[in-house]
Amino acid sequence: MIENNILDVQNEKEVVVKVRGLCKSFDSLQVLKGIDIDVYKGDVVAIIGPSGCGKSTFLRCLNCLEDPTSGNIFFEGEDLADMKVDINVHRQKMGMVFQNFNLFNNLTVLENITLAPVLIAKKNIAKTKRKNFFIKIGNLFRKNKKPLIKIEQTLKEVKENAKQKALDLLAKIGLEEKANVYPSTLSGGQKQRIAIVRAFAMDPKVMLFDEPTSALDPEMVGEVLDLMKELAEGGMTMLVVTHEMGFAKEVANRVIFIDDGVIKEENNPKEFFGNPQDERLKDFLAKVLI
Amino acid sequence: MINWAEEWSSFYKQFVTLGGYKRLFDGLIATVEIAVFGLAIGIIIGILIAIVAVMPRYKLLPKILDKICKVYVAIFRGTPMVVQLLVGHYLLLPLLGVNVSGVFEAVIIFGLNSGAYVSEIMRSGIQSVDAGQLEAGRALGLSFWSAMGKIVIPQSIKNILPTLGNEFISLIKETSVVSFIAITDLTKALKLIGDATYHYFMPYIMLALIYLVIVLLITWGIKVMERRLARSDRK
Ligand SMILES: Nc1ncnc2c1ncn2[C@@H]1O[C@H](COP(=O)(O)OP(=O)(O)OP(=O)(O)O)[C@@H](O)[C@H]1O
Numbered sequence: 444m445i446e447n448n449i450l451d452v453q454n455e456k457e458v459v460v461k462v463r464g465l466c467k468s469f470d471s472l473q474v475l476k477g478i479d480i481d482v483y484k485g486d487v488v489a490i491i492g493p494s495g496c497g498k499s500t501f502l503r504c505l506n507c508l509e510d511p512t513s514g515n516i517f518f519e520g521e522d523l524a525d526m527k528v529d530i531n532v533h534r535q536k537m538g539m540v541f542q543n544f545n546l547f548n549n550l551t552v553l554e555n556i557t558l559a560p561v562l563i564a565k566k567n568i569a570k571t572k573r574k575n576f577f578i579k580i581g582n583l584f585r586k587n588k589k590p591l592i593k594i595e596q597t598l599k600e601v602k603e604n605a606k607q608k609a610l611d612l613l614a615k616i617g618l619e620e621k622a623n624v625y626p627s628t629l630s631g632g633q634k635q636r637i638a639i640v641r642a643f644a645m646d647p648k649v650m651l652f653d654e655p656t657s658a659l660d661p662e663m664v665g666e667v668l669d670l671m672k673e674l675a676e677g678g679m680t681m682l683v684v685t686h687e688m689g690f691a692k693e694v695a696n697r698v699i700f701i702d703d704g705v706i707k708e709e710n711n712p713k714e715f716f717g718n719p720q721d722e723r724l725k726d727f728l729a730k731v732l733i
Numbered sequence: 734m735i736n737w738a739e740e741w742s743s744f745y746k747q748f749v750t751l752g753g754y755k756r757l758f759d760g761l762i763a764t765v766e767i768a769v770f771g772l773a774i775g776i777i778i779g780i781l782i783a784i785v786a787v788m789p790r791y792k793l794l795p796k797i798l799d800k801i802c803k804v805y806v807a808i809f810r811g812t813p814m815v816v817q818l819l820v821g822h823y824l825l826l827p828l829l830g831v832n833v834s835g836v837f838e839a840v841i842i843f844g845l846n847s848g849a850y851v852s853e854i855m856r857s858g859i860q861s862v863d864a865g866q867l868e869a870g871r872a873l874g875l876s877f878w879s880a881m882g883k884i885v886i887p888q889s890i891k892n893i894l895p896t897l898g899n900e901f902i903s904l905i906k907e908t909s910v911v912s913f914i915a916i917t918d919l920t921k922a923l924k925l926i927g928d929a930t931y932h933y934f935m936p937y938i939m940l941a942l943i944y945l946v947i948v949l950l951i952t953w954g955i956k957v958m959e960r961r962l963a964r965s966d967r968k
């Protein structure tokens with residue numbers, strides 16, 4: 444039995460994501476061979492490892508962009524690896540930031556940020572209305588009338604709130620004047636910061652970053668890392684695949700080294716970089732830390 | 734040598750005095766009808782097949798549907814239009830025992846044929862949109878169909894519409910084969926005018942010009958559309 448206790452007694456810290464025995468194969472290629480990790484609230488976990496070791500695959504398995512071959516991913520009290528779970532609901536609380544930004548090209552910056560919150564609210568309102576309809580019909584035959592489910596916000600309010608929130612966030616990153624432009628007119632750094640804001644606007648419990656600065660011109664790396672640092676300081680739980688060792692050292696509180704499909708080493712940044720144990724990690728660090 | 738005066742006077746007599754223009758007009762309508770309704774049916778079939786083609790393939794049903802669609806596309810892309818018309822007219826209709834008007838029959842067969850091409854146009858239009866767009870939508874918690882509808886399909890329209898215009902052009906031109914199943918379209922109408930006088934010069938010049946004008950009009954329409962789409966892309 445795998446225990447799925449949200450409160451880890453020893454650390455008295457809330458576990459946000461708990462991964463057990465995560466394996467992923469593409470046909471005959473076994474990429475992940477059993478990953479175990481507990482991510483606590485407020486953790487910033489830097490994930491490093493050689494190219495092709497499965498860092499992206501690991502992140503993509505967490506929100507089931509790739510379906511895990513086996514293992515468990517506990518999040519919000521459910522096992523996401525279970526195909527019966529409504530993954531769309533959990534993805535809303537697991538923001539993802541991609542290497543190539545992936546802003547929606549057909550939408551303005553503002554629409555990029557508000558699209559998902561509004562669509563999802565719309566769907567939920569429709570669902571509630573449907574439920575209420577059946578309750579009403581049922582009430583025709585009930586003595587004790589069942590109360591209707593209250594709709595917290597009308598669609599109009601949802602839209603206004605989402606827009607206001609998006610504008611506030613854009614103002615925070617100094618891009619409010621870009622609200623109504625299309626992504627094709629933005630620089631890489633602006634795109635990535637907006638992509639981060641888009642994920643953040645969903646109020647995620649954890650954010651996944653897959654090499655968020657790798658596609659950027661060098662002079663834009665800083666602005667993106669600064670925003671991520673701000674998020675980290677604000678207490679956001681983050682998993683960050685990165686080649687930016689500076690970020691791993693400075694911002695992360697845990698660094699993990701993935702190699703050969705497993706987590707070979709994990710430590711706090713000081714020990715991780717100052718006193719690595721695994722031979723492959725020593726090689727790897729020697730190469731990247733010139 | 735061509736006797737211009739005689740060509741012209743005999744054509745004028747057939748066309749204007751004896752009312753040949755009415756025939757031409759009917760033929761033109763038949764041609765446009767077959768092409769327009771054929772394309773409309775083609776678009777409906779094309780959308781359905783494209784949906785099947787991009788559906789996630791976990792379950793059995795999409796797999797089976799996809800196989801059926803592949804066979805359909807292979808058949809209609811793998812045989813000439815005339816053959817499809819002839820098989821439909823002389824084999825399938827008698828077998829089914831239905832009695833429909835010639836134009837209706839042609840619309841159906843052209844629609845089926847066009848559906849095979851349109852489905853490919855739509856599939857490749859959708860696949861030309863970067864996969865990261867769908868992924869980003871799904872990662873935000875949108876359902877597959879929401880993400881398709883709000884993000885991927887709107888972006889694919891830009892690729893699909895112009896190619897669809899080209900499909901319309903080839904459809905218009907291809908309708909000239911319907912005379913094989915005894916429909917009087919534009920081509921047949923002008924041939925009949927020529928047949929009546931044994932003077933073919935004017936009718937066929939006119940025929941070529943009419944097709945040309947139609948195609949140029951559509952081409953112009955596509956250009957306008959492309960420019961509009963390009964403009965909405967950058968604001
Ligand atoms: N969809 C897929 N189908 C088949 N093989 C895949 C697929 N995605 C990834 N792989 C393979 O899995 C392995 C791990 O890929 P992954 O992208 O996770 O590596 P990575 O650690 O992120 O590398 P990089 O640092 O280059 O981004 C690679 O060998 C890759 O070729």
Ligand SMILES: [Mg+2]
Binds near residue numbers: 654
């Ligand atoms: Mg990667």
